[in-house]
Amino acid sequence: MLKTFNLGGVHPPENKLSADKKIENLPLPKTVFIPVAQHIGAPASPVVKRGDEVKVGQVIAQSSGFVSTNIHSSVSGKVKKVDVSADSSGYSKQGIFIDVAGDEWLEEIDRTEELVKEFNLDGSEIVKKIQEAGIVGLGGATFPTHVKLVPPKGMKAEVLLLNGVECEPYLTSDHRLMLEKADEIMVGIQLLMKSLQVNKAVIGIENNKPDAIQLLTEKAKNYQGVSVVALKVQYPQGGEKQLINAVTGKEVPSGALPIAVGAVVSNVGTAFAVYEAVQKNKPLFERVVTVTGKGVSKPSNFRVRVGTATSELVEAAGGLPENTGKVISGGPMMGRAIPSLDVPVTKGTSGILLMQEEESKRGEVLNCIRCARCVSVCPMGLEPYLLMTLGEKNIFDRAEDERVMDCIECGSCSFTCPSHRPLLDYIRYGKGKVGQIIRSRK
Amino acid sequence: MKNIFTVAPSPHVHSNDSTQKIMYRVVYAMLPLLAWSVFVFGLDALRVTLIAVVASLAFEYLIQKFLLKVKPTITDGSALITGILLSFNVPSNLPWWIIIIGALAAIGIAKLSFGGLGGNIFNPALVGRVFLLISFPVQMTSWPVNIKSGIDAVTAATPLGIIKESTSIADALNSLPSITDMLIGNTGGSLGEISAILIILGGLYMLWKKVITWHIPVAVIATVAIIASIFWLINPDVYINPAYQVLSGGLMLGAVFMATDMVTSPMTPKGQIIFGVGIGLITISIRMFGAYPEGISFAILIMNAFTPLINNYVKPKRFGGK
Numbered sequence: 001m002l003k004t005f006n007l008g009g010v011h012p013p014e015n016k017l018s019a020d021k022k023i024e025n026l027p028l029p030k031t032v033f034i035p036v037a038q039h040i041g042a043p044a045s046p047v048v049k050r051g052d053e054v055k056v057g058q059v060i061a062q063s064s065g066f067v068s069t070n071i072h073s074s075v076s077g078k079v080k081k082v083d084v085s086a087d088s089s090g091y092s093k094q095g096i097f098i099d100v101a102g103d104e105w106l107e108e109i110d111r112t113e114e115l116v117k118e119f120n121l122d123g124s125e126i127v128k129k130i131q132e133a134g135i136v137g138l139g140g141a142t143f144p145t146h147v148k149l150v151p152p153k154g155m156k157a158e159v160l161l162l163n164g165v166e167c168e169p170y171l172t173s174d175h176r177l178m179l180e181k182a183d184e185i186m187v188g189i190q191l192l193m194k195s196l197q198v199n200k201a202v203i204g205i206e207n208n209k210p211d212a213i214q215l216l217t218e219k220a221k222n223y224q225g226v227s228v229v230a231l232k233v234q235y236p237q238g239g240e241k242q243l244i245n246a247v248t249g250k251e252v253p254s255g256a257l258p259i260a261v262g263a264v265v266s267n268v269g270t271a272f273a274v275y276e277a278v279q280k281n282k283p284l285f286e287r288v289v290t291v292t293g294k295g296v297s298k299p300s301n302f303r304v305r306v307g308t309a310t311s312e313l314v315e316a317a318g319g320l321p322e323n324t325g326k327v328i329s330g331g332p333m334m335g336r337a338i339p340s341l342d343v344p345v346t347k348g349t350s351g352i353l354l355m356q357e358e359e360s361k362r363g364e365v366l367n368c369i370r371c372a373r374c375v376s377v378c379p380m381g382l383e384p385y386l387l388m389t390l391g392e393k394n395i396f397d398r399a400e401d402e403r404v405m406d407c408i409e410c411g412s413c414s415f416t417c418p419s420h421r422p423l424l425d426y427i428r429y430g431k432g433k434v435g436q437i438i439r440s441r442k
Numbered sequence: 443m444k445n446i447f448t449v450a451p452s453p454h455v456h457s458n459d460s461t462q463k464i465m466y467r468v469v470y471a472m473l474p475l476l477a478w479s480v481f482v483f484g485l486d487a488l489r490v491t492l493i494a495v496v497a498s499l500a501f502e503y504l505i506q507k508f509l510l511k512v513k514p515t516i517t518d519g520s521a522l523i524t525g526i527l528l529s530f531n532v533p534s535n536l537p538w539w540i541i542i543i544g545a546l547a548a549i550g551i552a553k554l555s556f557g558g559l560g561g562n563i564f565n566p567a568l569v570g571r572v573f574l575l576i577s578f579p580v581q582m583t584s585w586p587v588n589i590k591s592g593i594d595a596v597t598a599a600t601p602l603g604i605i606k607e608s609t610s611i612a613d614a615l616n617s618l619p620s621i622t623d624m625l626i627g628n629t630g631g632s633l634g635e636i637s638a639i640l641i642i643l644g645g646l647y648m649l650w651k652k653v654i655t656w657h658i659p660v661a662v663i664a665t666v667a668i669i670a671s672i673f674w675l676i677n678p679d680v681y682i683n684p685a686y687q688v689l690s691g692g693l694m695l696g697a698v699f700m701a702t703d704m705v706t707s708p709m710t711p712k713g714q715i716i717f718g719v720g721i722g723l724i725t726i727s728i729r730m731f732g733a734y735p736e737g738i739s740f741a742i743l744i745m746n747a748f749t750p751l752i753n754n755y756v757k758p759k760r761f762g763g764k
Contacts, residue, residue: 007759007761010457012455012457090449169455241761251762251763252762253763254760254761254762255762256762324447325448326448326454327447332452332454333452333454333455334452334453335452335454336452337447337448337449337450337451337454338447338449339447339449340446353454359454359455360447360448361448362450362456363456363460366461366518366559366560367558367559367560367561368560369461369464369559369560369704369705370560370704370705370706370707370709371464371704372709372710375709375758378758379761380761381758381759381760381761382758382760383709383758385709386753403760406760406761406762409452411452412453414453414456415453415455415456415457416457416459418457418459418460418461418463418464419460419461419560420456420460424451424452424453425451428451
């Protein structure tokens, strides 16, 4: 029996259309818009101004606190302006516009493909390099990685878990990276293990990627303490708490961080970024993005510079299909619908999903028939039907008692509801309100 | 041209299951029982079912359209289920006007006055049945003879009636049908309750299609079987053997098709087991010590009333303890 997490879960159609498409470099855009808030935490503060010449890899916005991170230029050229524009949230956010000229990288960046295995840095030096390189969790949450690597006082990490699950339908960027950059990921894992002072790392991969499981299992033999575990395909296994549960059997207590059970979770893409940052002096300014959808003529995996407009990716994948109704940044379960193709790729963009008009509409909302499917699929053991009602009726104290803050917003409840009820919409609303109430108590 | 796309919060995909699909799966599960009832009771059985179904759909449509002034929901399949289930709970010789009154009680009182599908506290078909049982006790308990049994009579007692009326168990066993006949459904009774095998078949189909879970039927039947066994072991001269308790009356039909009604049963597996055990206890108590020979309908309705309370206190297993 394959391992998986213990509560709930759904299995949406996988639709991994681009699984066998090699990662290609997307041609350089003519202009980029690089938002200064691409991570959870305080936005970075711009350190360039209009007219400045910048090189690839140069810091253009400085981290503004511990839970914040540097932003680097992904292109070389001239700063056009520092202004606001819509990011994937749909809101106008501050960022830096750069007109691209040539492709001139900072000299210290090692641009060769050669694998650099050896390192003799100690843990804190590694963390420092990761922090300077602006690395965030690339699974989509974009939490600054250096913060995770410094456990709170009195806590000690015992195991590093690598998320190679990619449980979102359609997305294949992590899958391709594991196939094409397996050794680099392994070295990245060694670096993360060293910085956390753990001697055990486990890579969790869902069983729908047998090639990646086989390759990484093979590679892991050459790296001490690293092992691979195949997991049953079950959404949302890529959720941090679900992955820890699937691999170790432990449950992170309500309201606690993974470190409470001795675990630190990192995405395989993040491990690769760590390798590049530490071994190649390359900050995080590009990432792999899947461009996909049922109507897309060339589903692809691209290596994309941060700040590139979505339209460039869509063009490279064969253009915008006629009947596109919705564009998702990320996967179909947790991704965000973006209003236009001007929205830039950021550090957290794992995919661009073009949905056809008929897929873009929600079904008619009917009465709840108390079938309890939302309860049975909830991976956190909550009662979505109840939390929805409490949100709808603004009963926030009860919602807090019913643990609305435990919701990870995976969307399994809304996905499964036969009456098409907008469960997660109201739960999110309730979470927002309860969050405000909790903060106001402090 | 500037593209403007639909913007909505996640998730952006849906399982494609629907309330209607779930309801029709229940209907499919009941069709073999309907066919069997026509086989053993003749076309009269079909007459009862048709009247119950047409009346249920008509009341739903008329009340929603003219009284409540909302969009009628007769295509969702729920009124169809109510109609079939109501007919399954009455004898095949029931006069047409009584069936119509039953449908009005089920759809009008039990379902629509509580807000329609999903809002009702009590199982509509059972409310209809109990309404009729109390209002028309004679018609509701005159059971036509099973035309396959070869008995030369117009009406005959049901197995539970025989047990209730007999002076001793030995006497009852003489007139009771065999266990095999009761499994197959070669006995008298309400339309849908007689064939245990076909009820189990329908239940398995619903389990496979994930319309129901095992918790409620197993809890109900196991509770009745265990309690009946205890009494039978203590004094087999006074108490009937547990196989008869499980296979007779509406227990199987109730446990599989009516107690499992998702609208009126608890949300969590633990809650469903409590609910099922409650139904089993009340049923066997009414059968052994009450005035009525059968108690499953009352038992389900009583436990329906406890469902909100059970939902309030029995929580699912939370991730991360406490």
